[in-house]
Amino acid sequence: MIARAPHIDPERLAREMNWNLLRTFVVLAESGSITEAAERLRLKQPSVSVALKKLEDRLGQRLIDRSPGRFALTEAGQLLYGEAVNINGSILRLATLMRDVTPDISGHVRIAVASHVICPLFDEVIGDFYAAHPQASLSIDVITSMDAIAAVAAKRVSFALALVRNQDPNLRYIPMYREVFGLFCGPRHPLFGREDLTLDDLKGHGAVVFDNDRLQDALQDVTLLRARAALAPQVTGVSENLEEVRRMIMSGLGIGPLPKHVVARDLRDGLLWQVPPLEDLPEVDVYLIWNPATVRNRAEDKLLQSLIERLETTPFSDRTYA
CATH class of the missing domain: 3.40.190.10 (Periplasmic binding protein-like II)
Structure with missing residues (x-):
């Protein structure tokens, strides 16, 4: 006989779910061990183990296979991780969204950029944006293309400029330059x-x-x-x-x-x-990549739209550097 998954009341789960448990699970899934997750969370190992046990009990599913010599997400764990990353990313952005409710366009824009991105058009758009909106701020994380795309998917950055091997159907892509x-x-x-x-x-x-x-x-x-x-x-x-x-x-x-x-x-x-x-x-080709599911603040939205408009009005031949 095939075991049936336990019945879970969705409304009760939404009322009683502790978001800290989801955050702990995201870090645990990305760390690959209780020890490393505890270090990243600045918690003791037993606290992380207890949080995982509480989450598994709440969902009625085993989330991580921790048999000897093995630490891997179960099928249920993989499904939860995909949803928890999105939830965690949305929660992280709440403070930014609330802070930016002002008459002027302000707020922080965080961009992930592959290390070799050198694009005069991008530099001009950034300069024009800041000249028009001096109350906004910007940070650029130089990371690998793979990590940049992952950061966009997890809503940790406003958008990214990176190399692309395979396109994720949940993200949006425009060739920036060649x-x-x-x-x-x-x-x-x-x-x-x-x-x-x-x-x-x-x-x-x-x-x-x-x-x-x-x-x-x-x-x-x-x-x-x-x-x-x-x-x-x-x-x-x-x-x-x-x-x-x-x-x-x-x-x-x-x-x-x-x-x-x-x-x-x-x-x-x-x-x-x-x-x-x-x-x-x-x-x-280097691509502009963004997540349509990300709720952006006004500065993020303005800079992204300015960049898209500039790309749409600049022939690709003028964005090819030989």
Whole structure:
């Protein structure tokens, strides 16, 4: 016989649910252990265990499989986590929404941005926005594209600018701009300054890569570019941050990919040298991403709409940086 899930009165659950239990569960699910969750919550381990037990008793479902050597969400736990993340994100935004009820547009805008985002159009929109609404404030979190998209889905940020591999149907996407990647080396590299280079000259040299430079990720075309160059399979440097990839290339650790428009000044200053291939280079799109389910304050809404309007009135060819 198939066991039936216990009957739960929805109205009673809504009245009696302790939101702190949901918050504890979200942190627990993301931490992967009672110990780590307790540290993040600044609680003692027994308190976290008790909170999990209370939540499981309230719902009549086992939420986490904590058998020896295993810590994983059950099917019920996965369903609850998806809903709890949204609830937690909405609650976090309540204070901001209440604070921003003023005649003037004010409030805080929090944006998540991938490390390599260099876009003059975005800079102009931010400048125009602040000039028109000086009482507003802004923070920019530089994180991985994957984490940026997760932050949008969880309503932790106003919107994000990031690379996208697969689009979540619950989010909205607009291509911000397109950038072209090339391969570069620094002054200490033996190929620096040589104008007669061919692809054969690159074979076997060490590679500096982005952390998401893999076939299954957003930079898969860049991965294929490295394969065309037949660089050594050994990776001599890796980072998720563009500035650190650039630093390692300049320092001579190896040959690595960078967006051409980002390093144009470095090329002029003799800090980097582009190596083959010089044609048919990978093009990567950076997207504006937002969550239509997020309740935004007036500043967030105004900046997002200003950015969307600017994108809609600027041809994509003018937002492509080669």
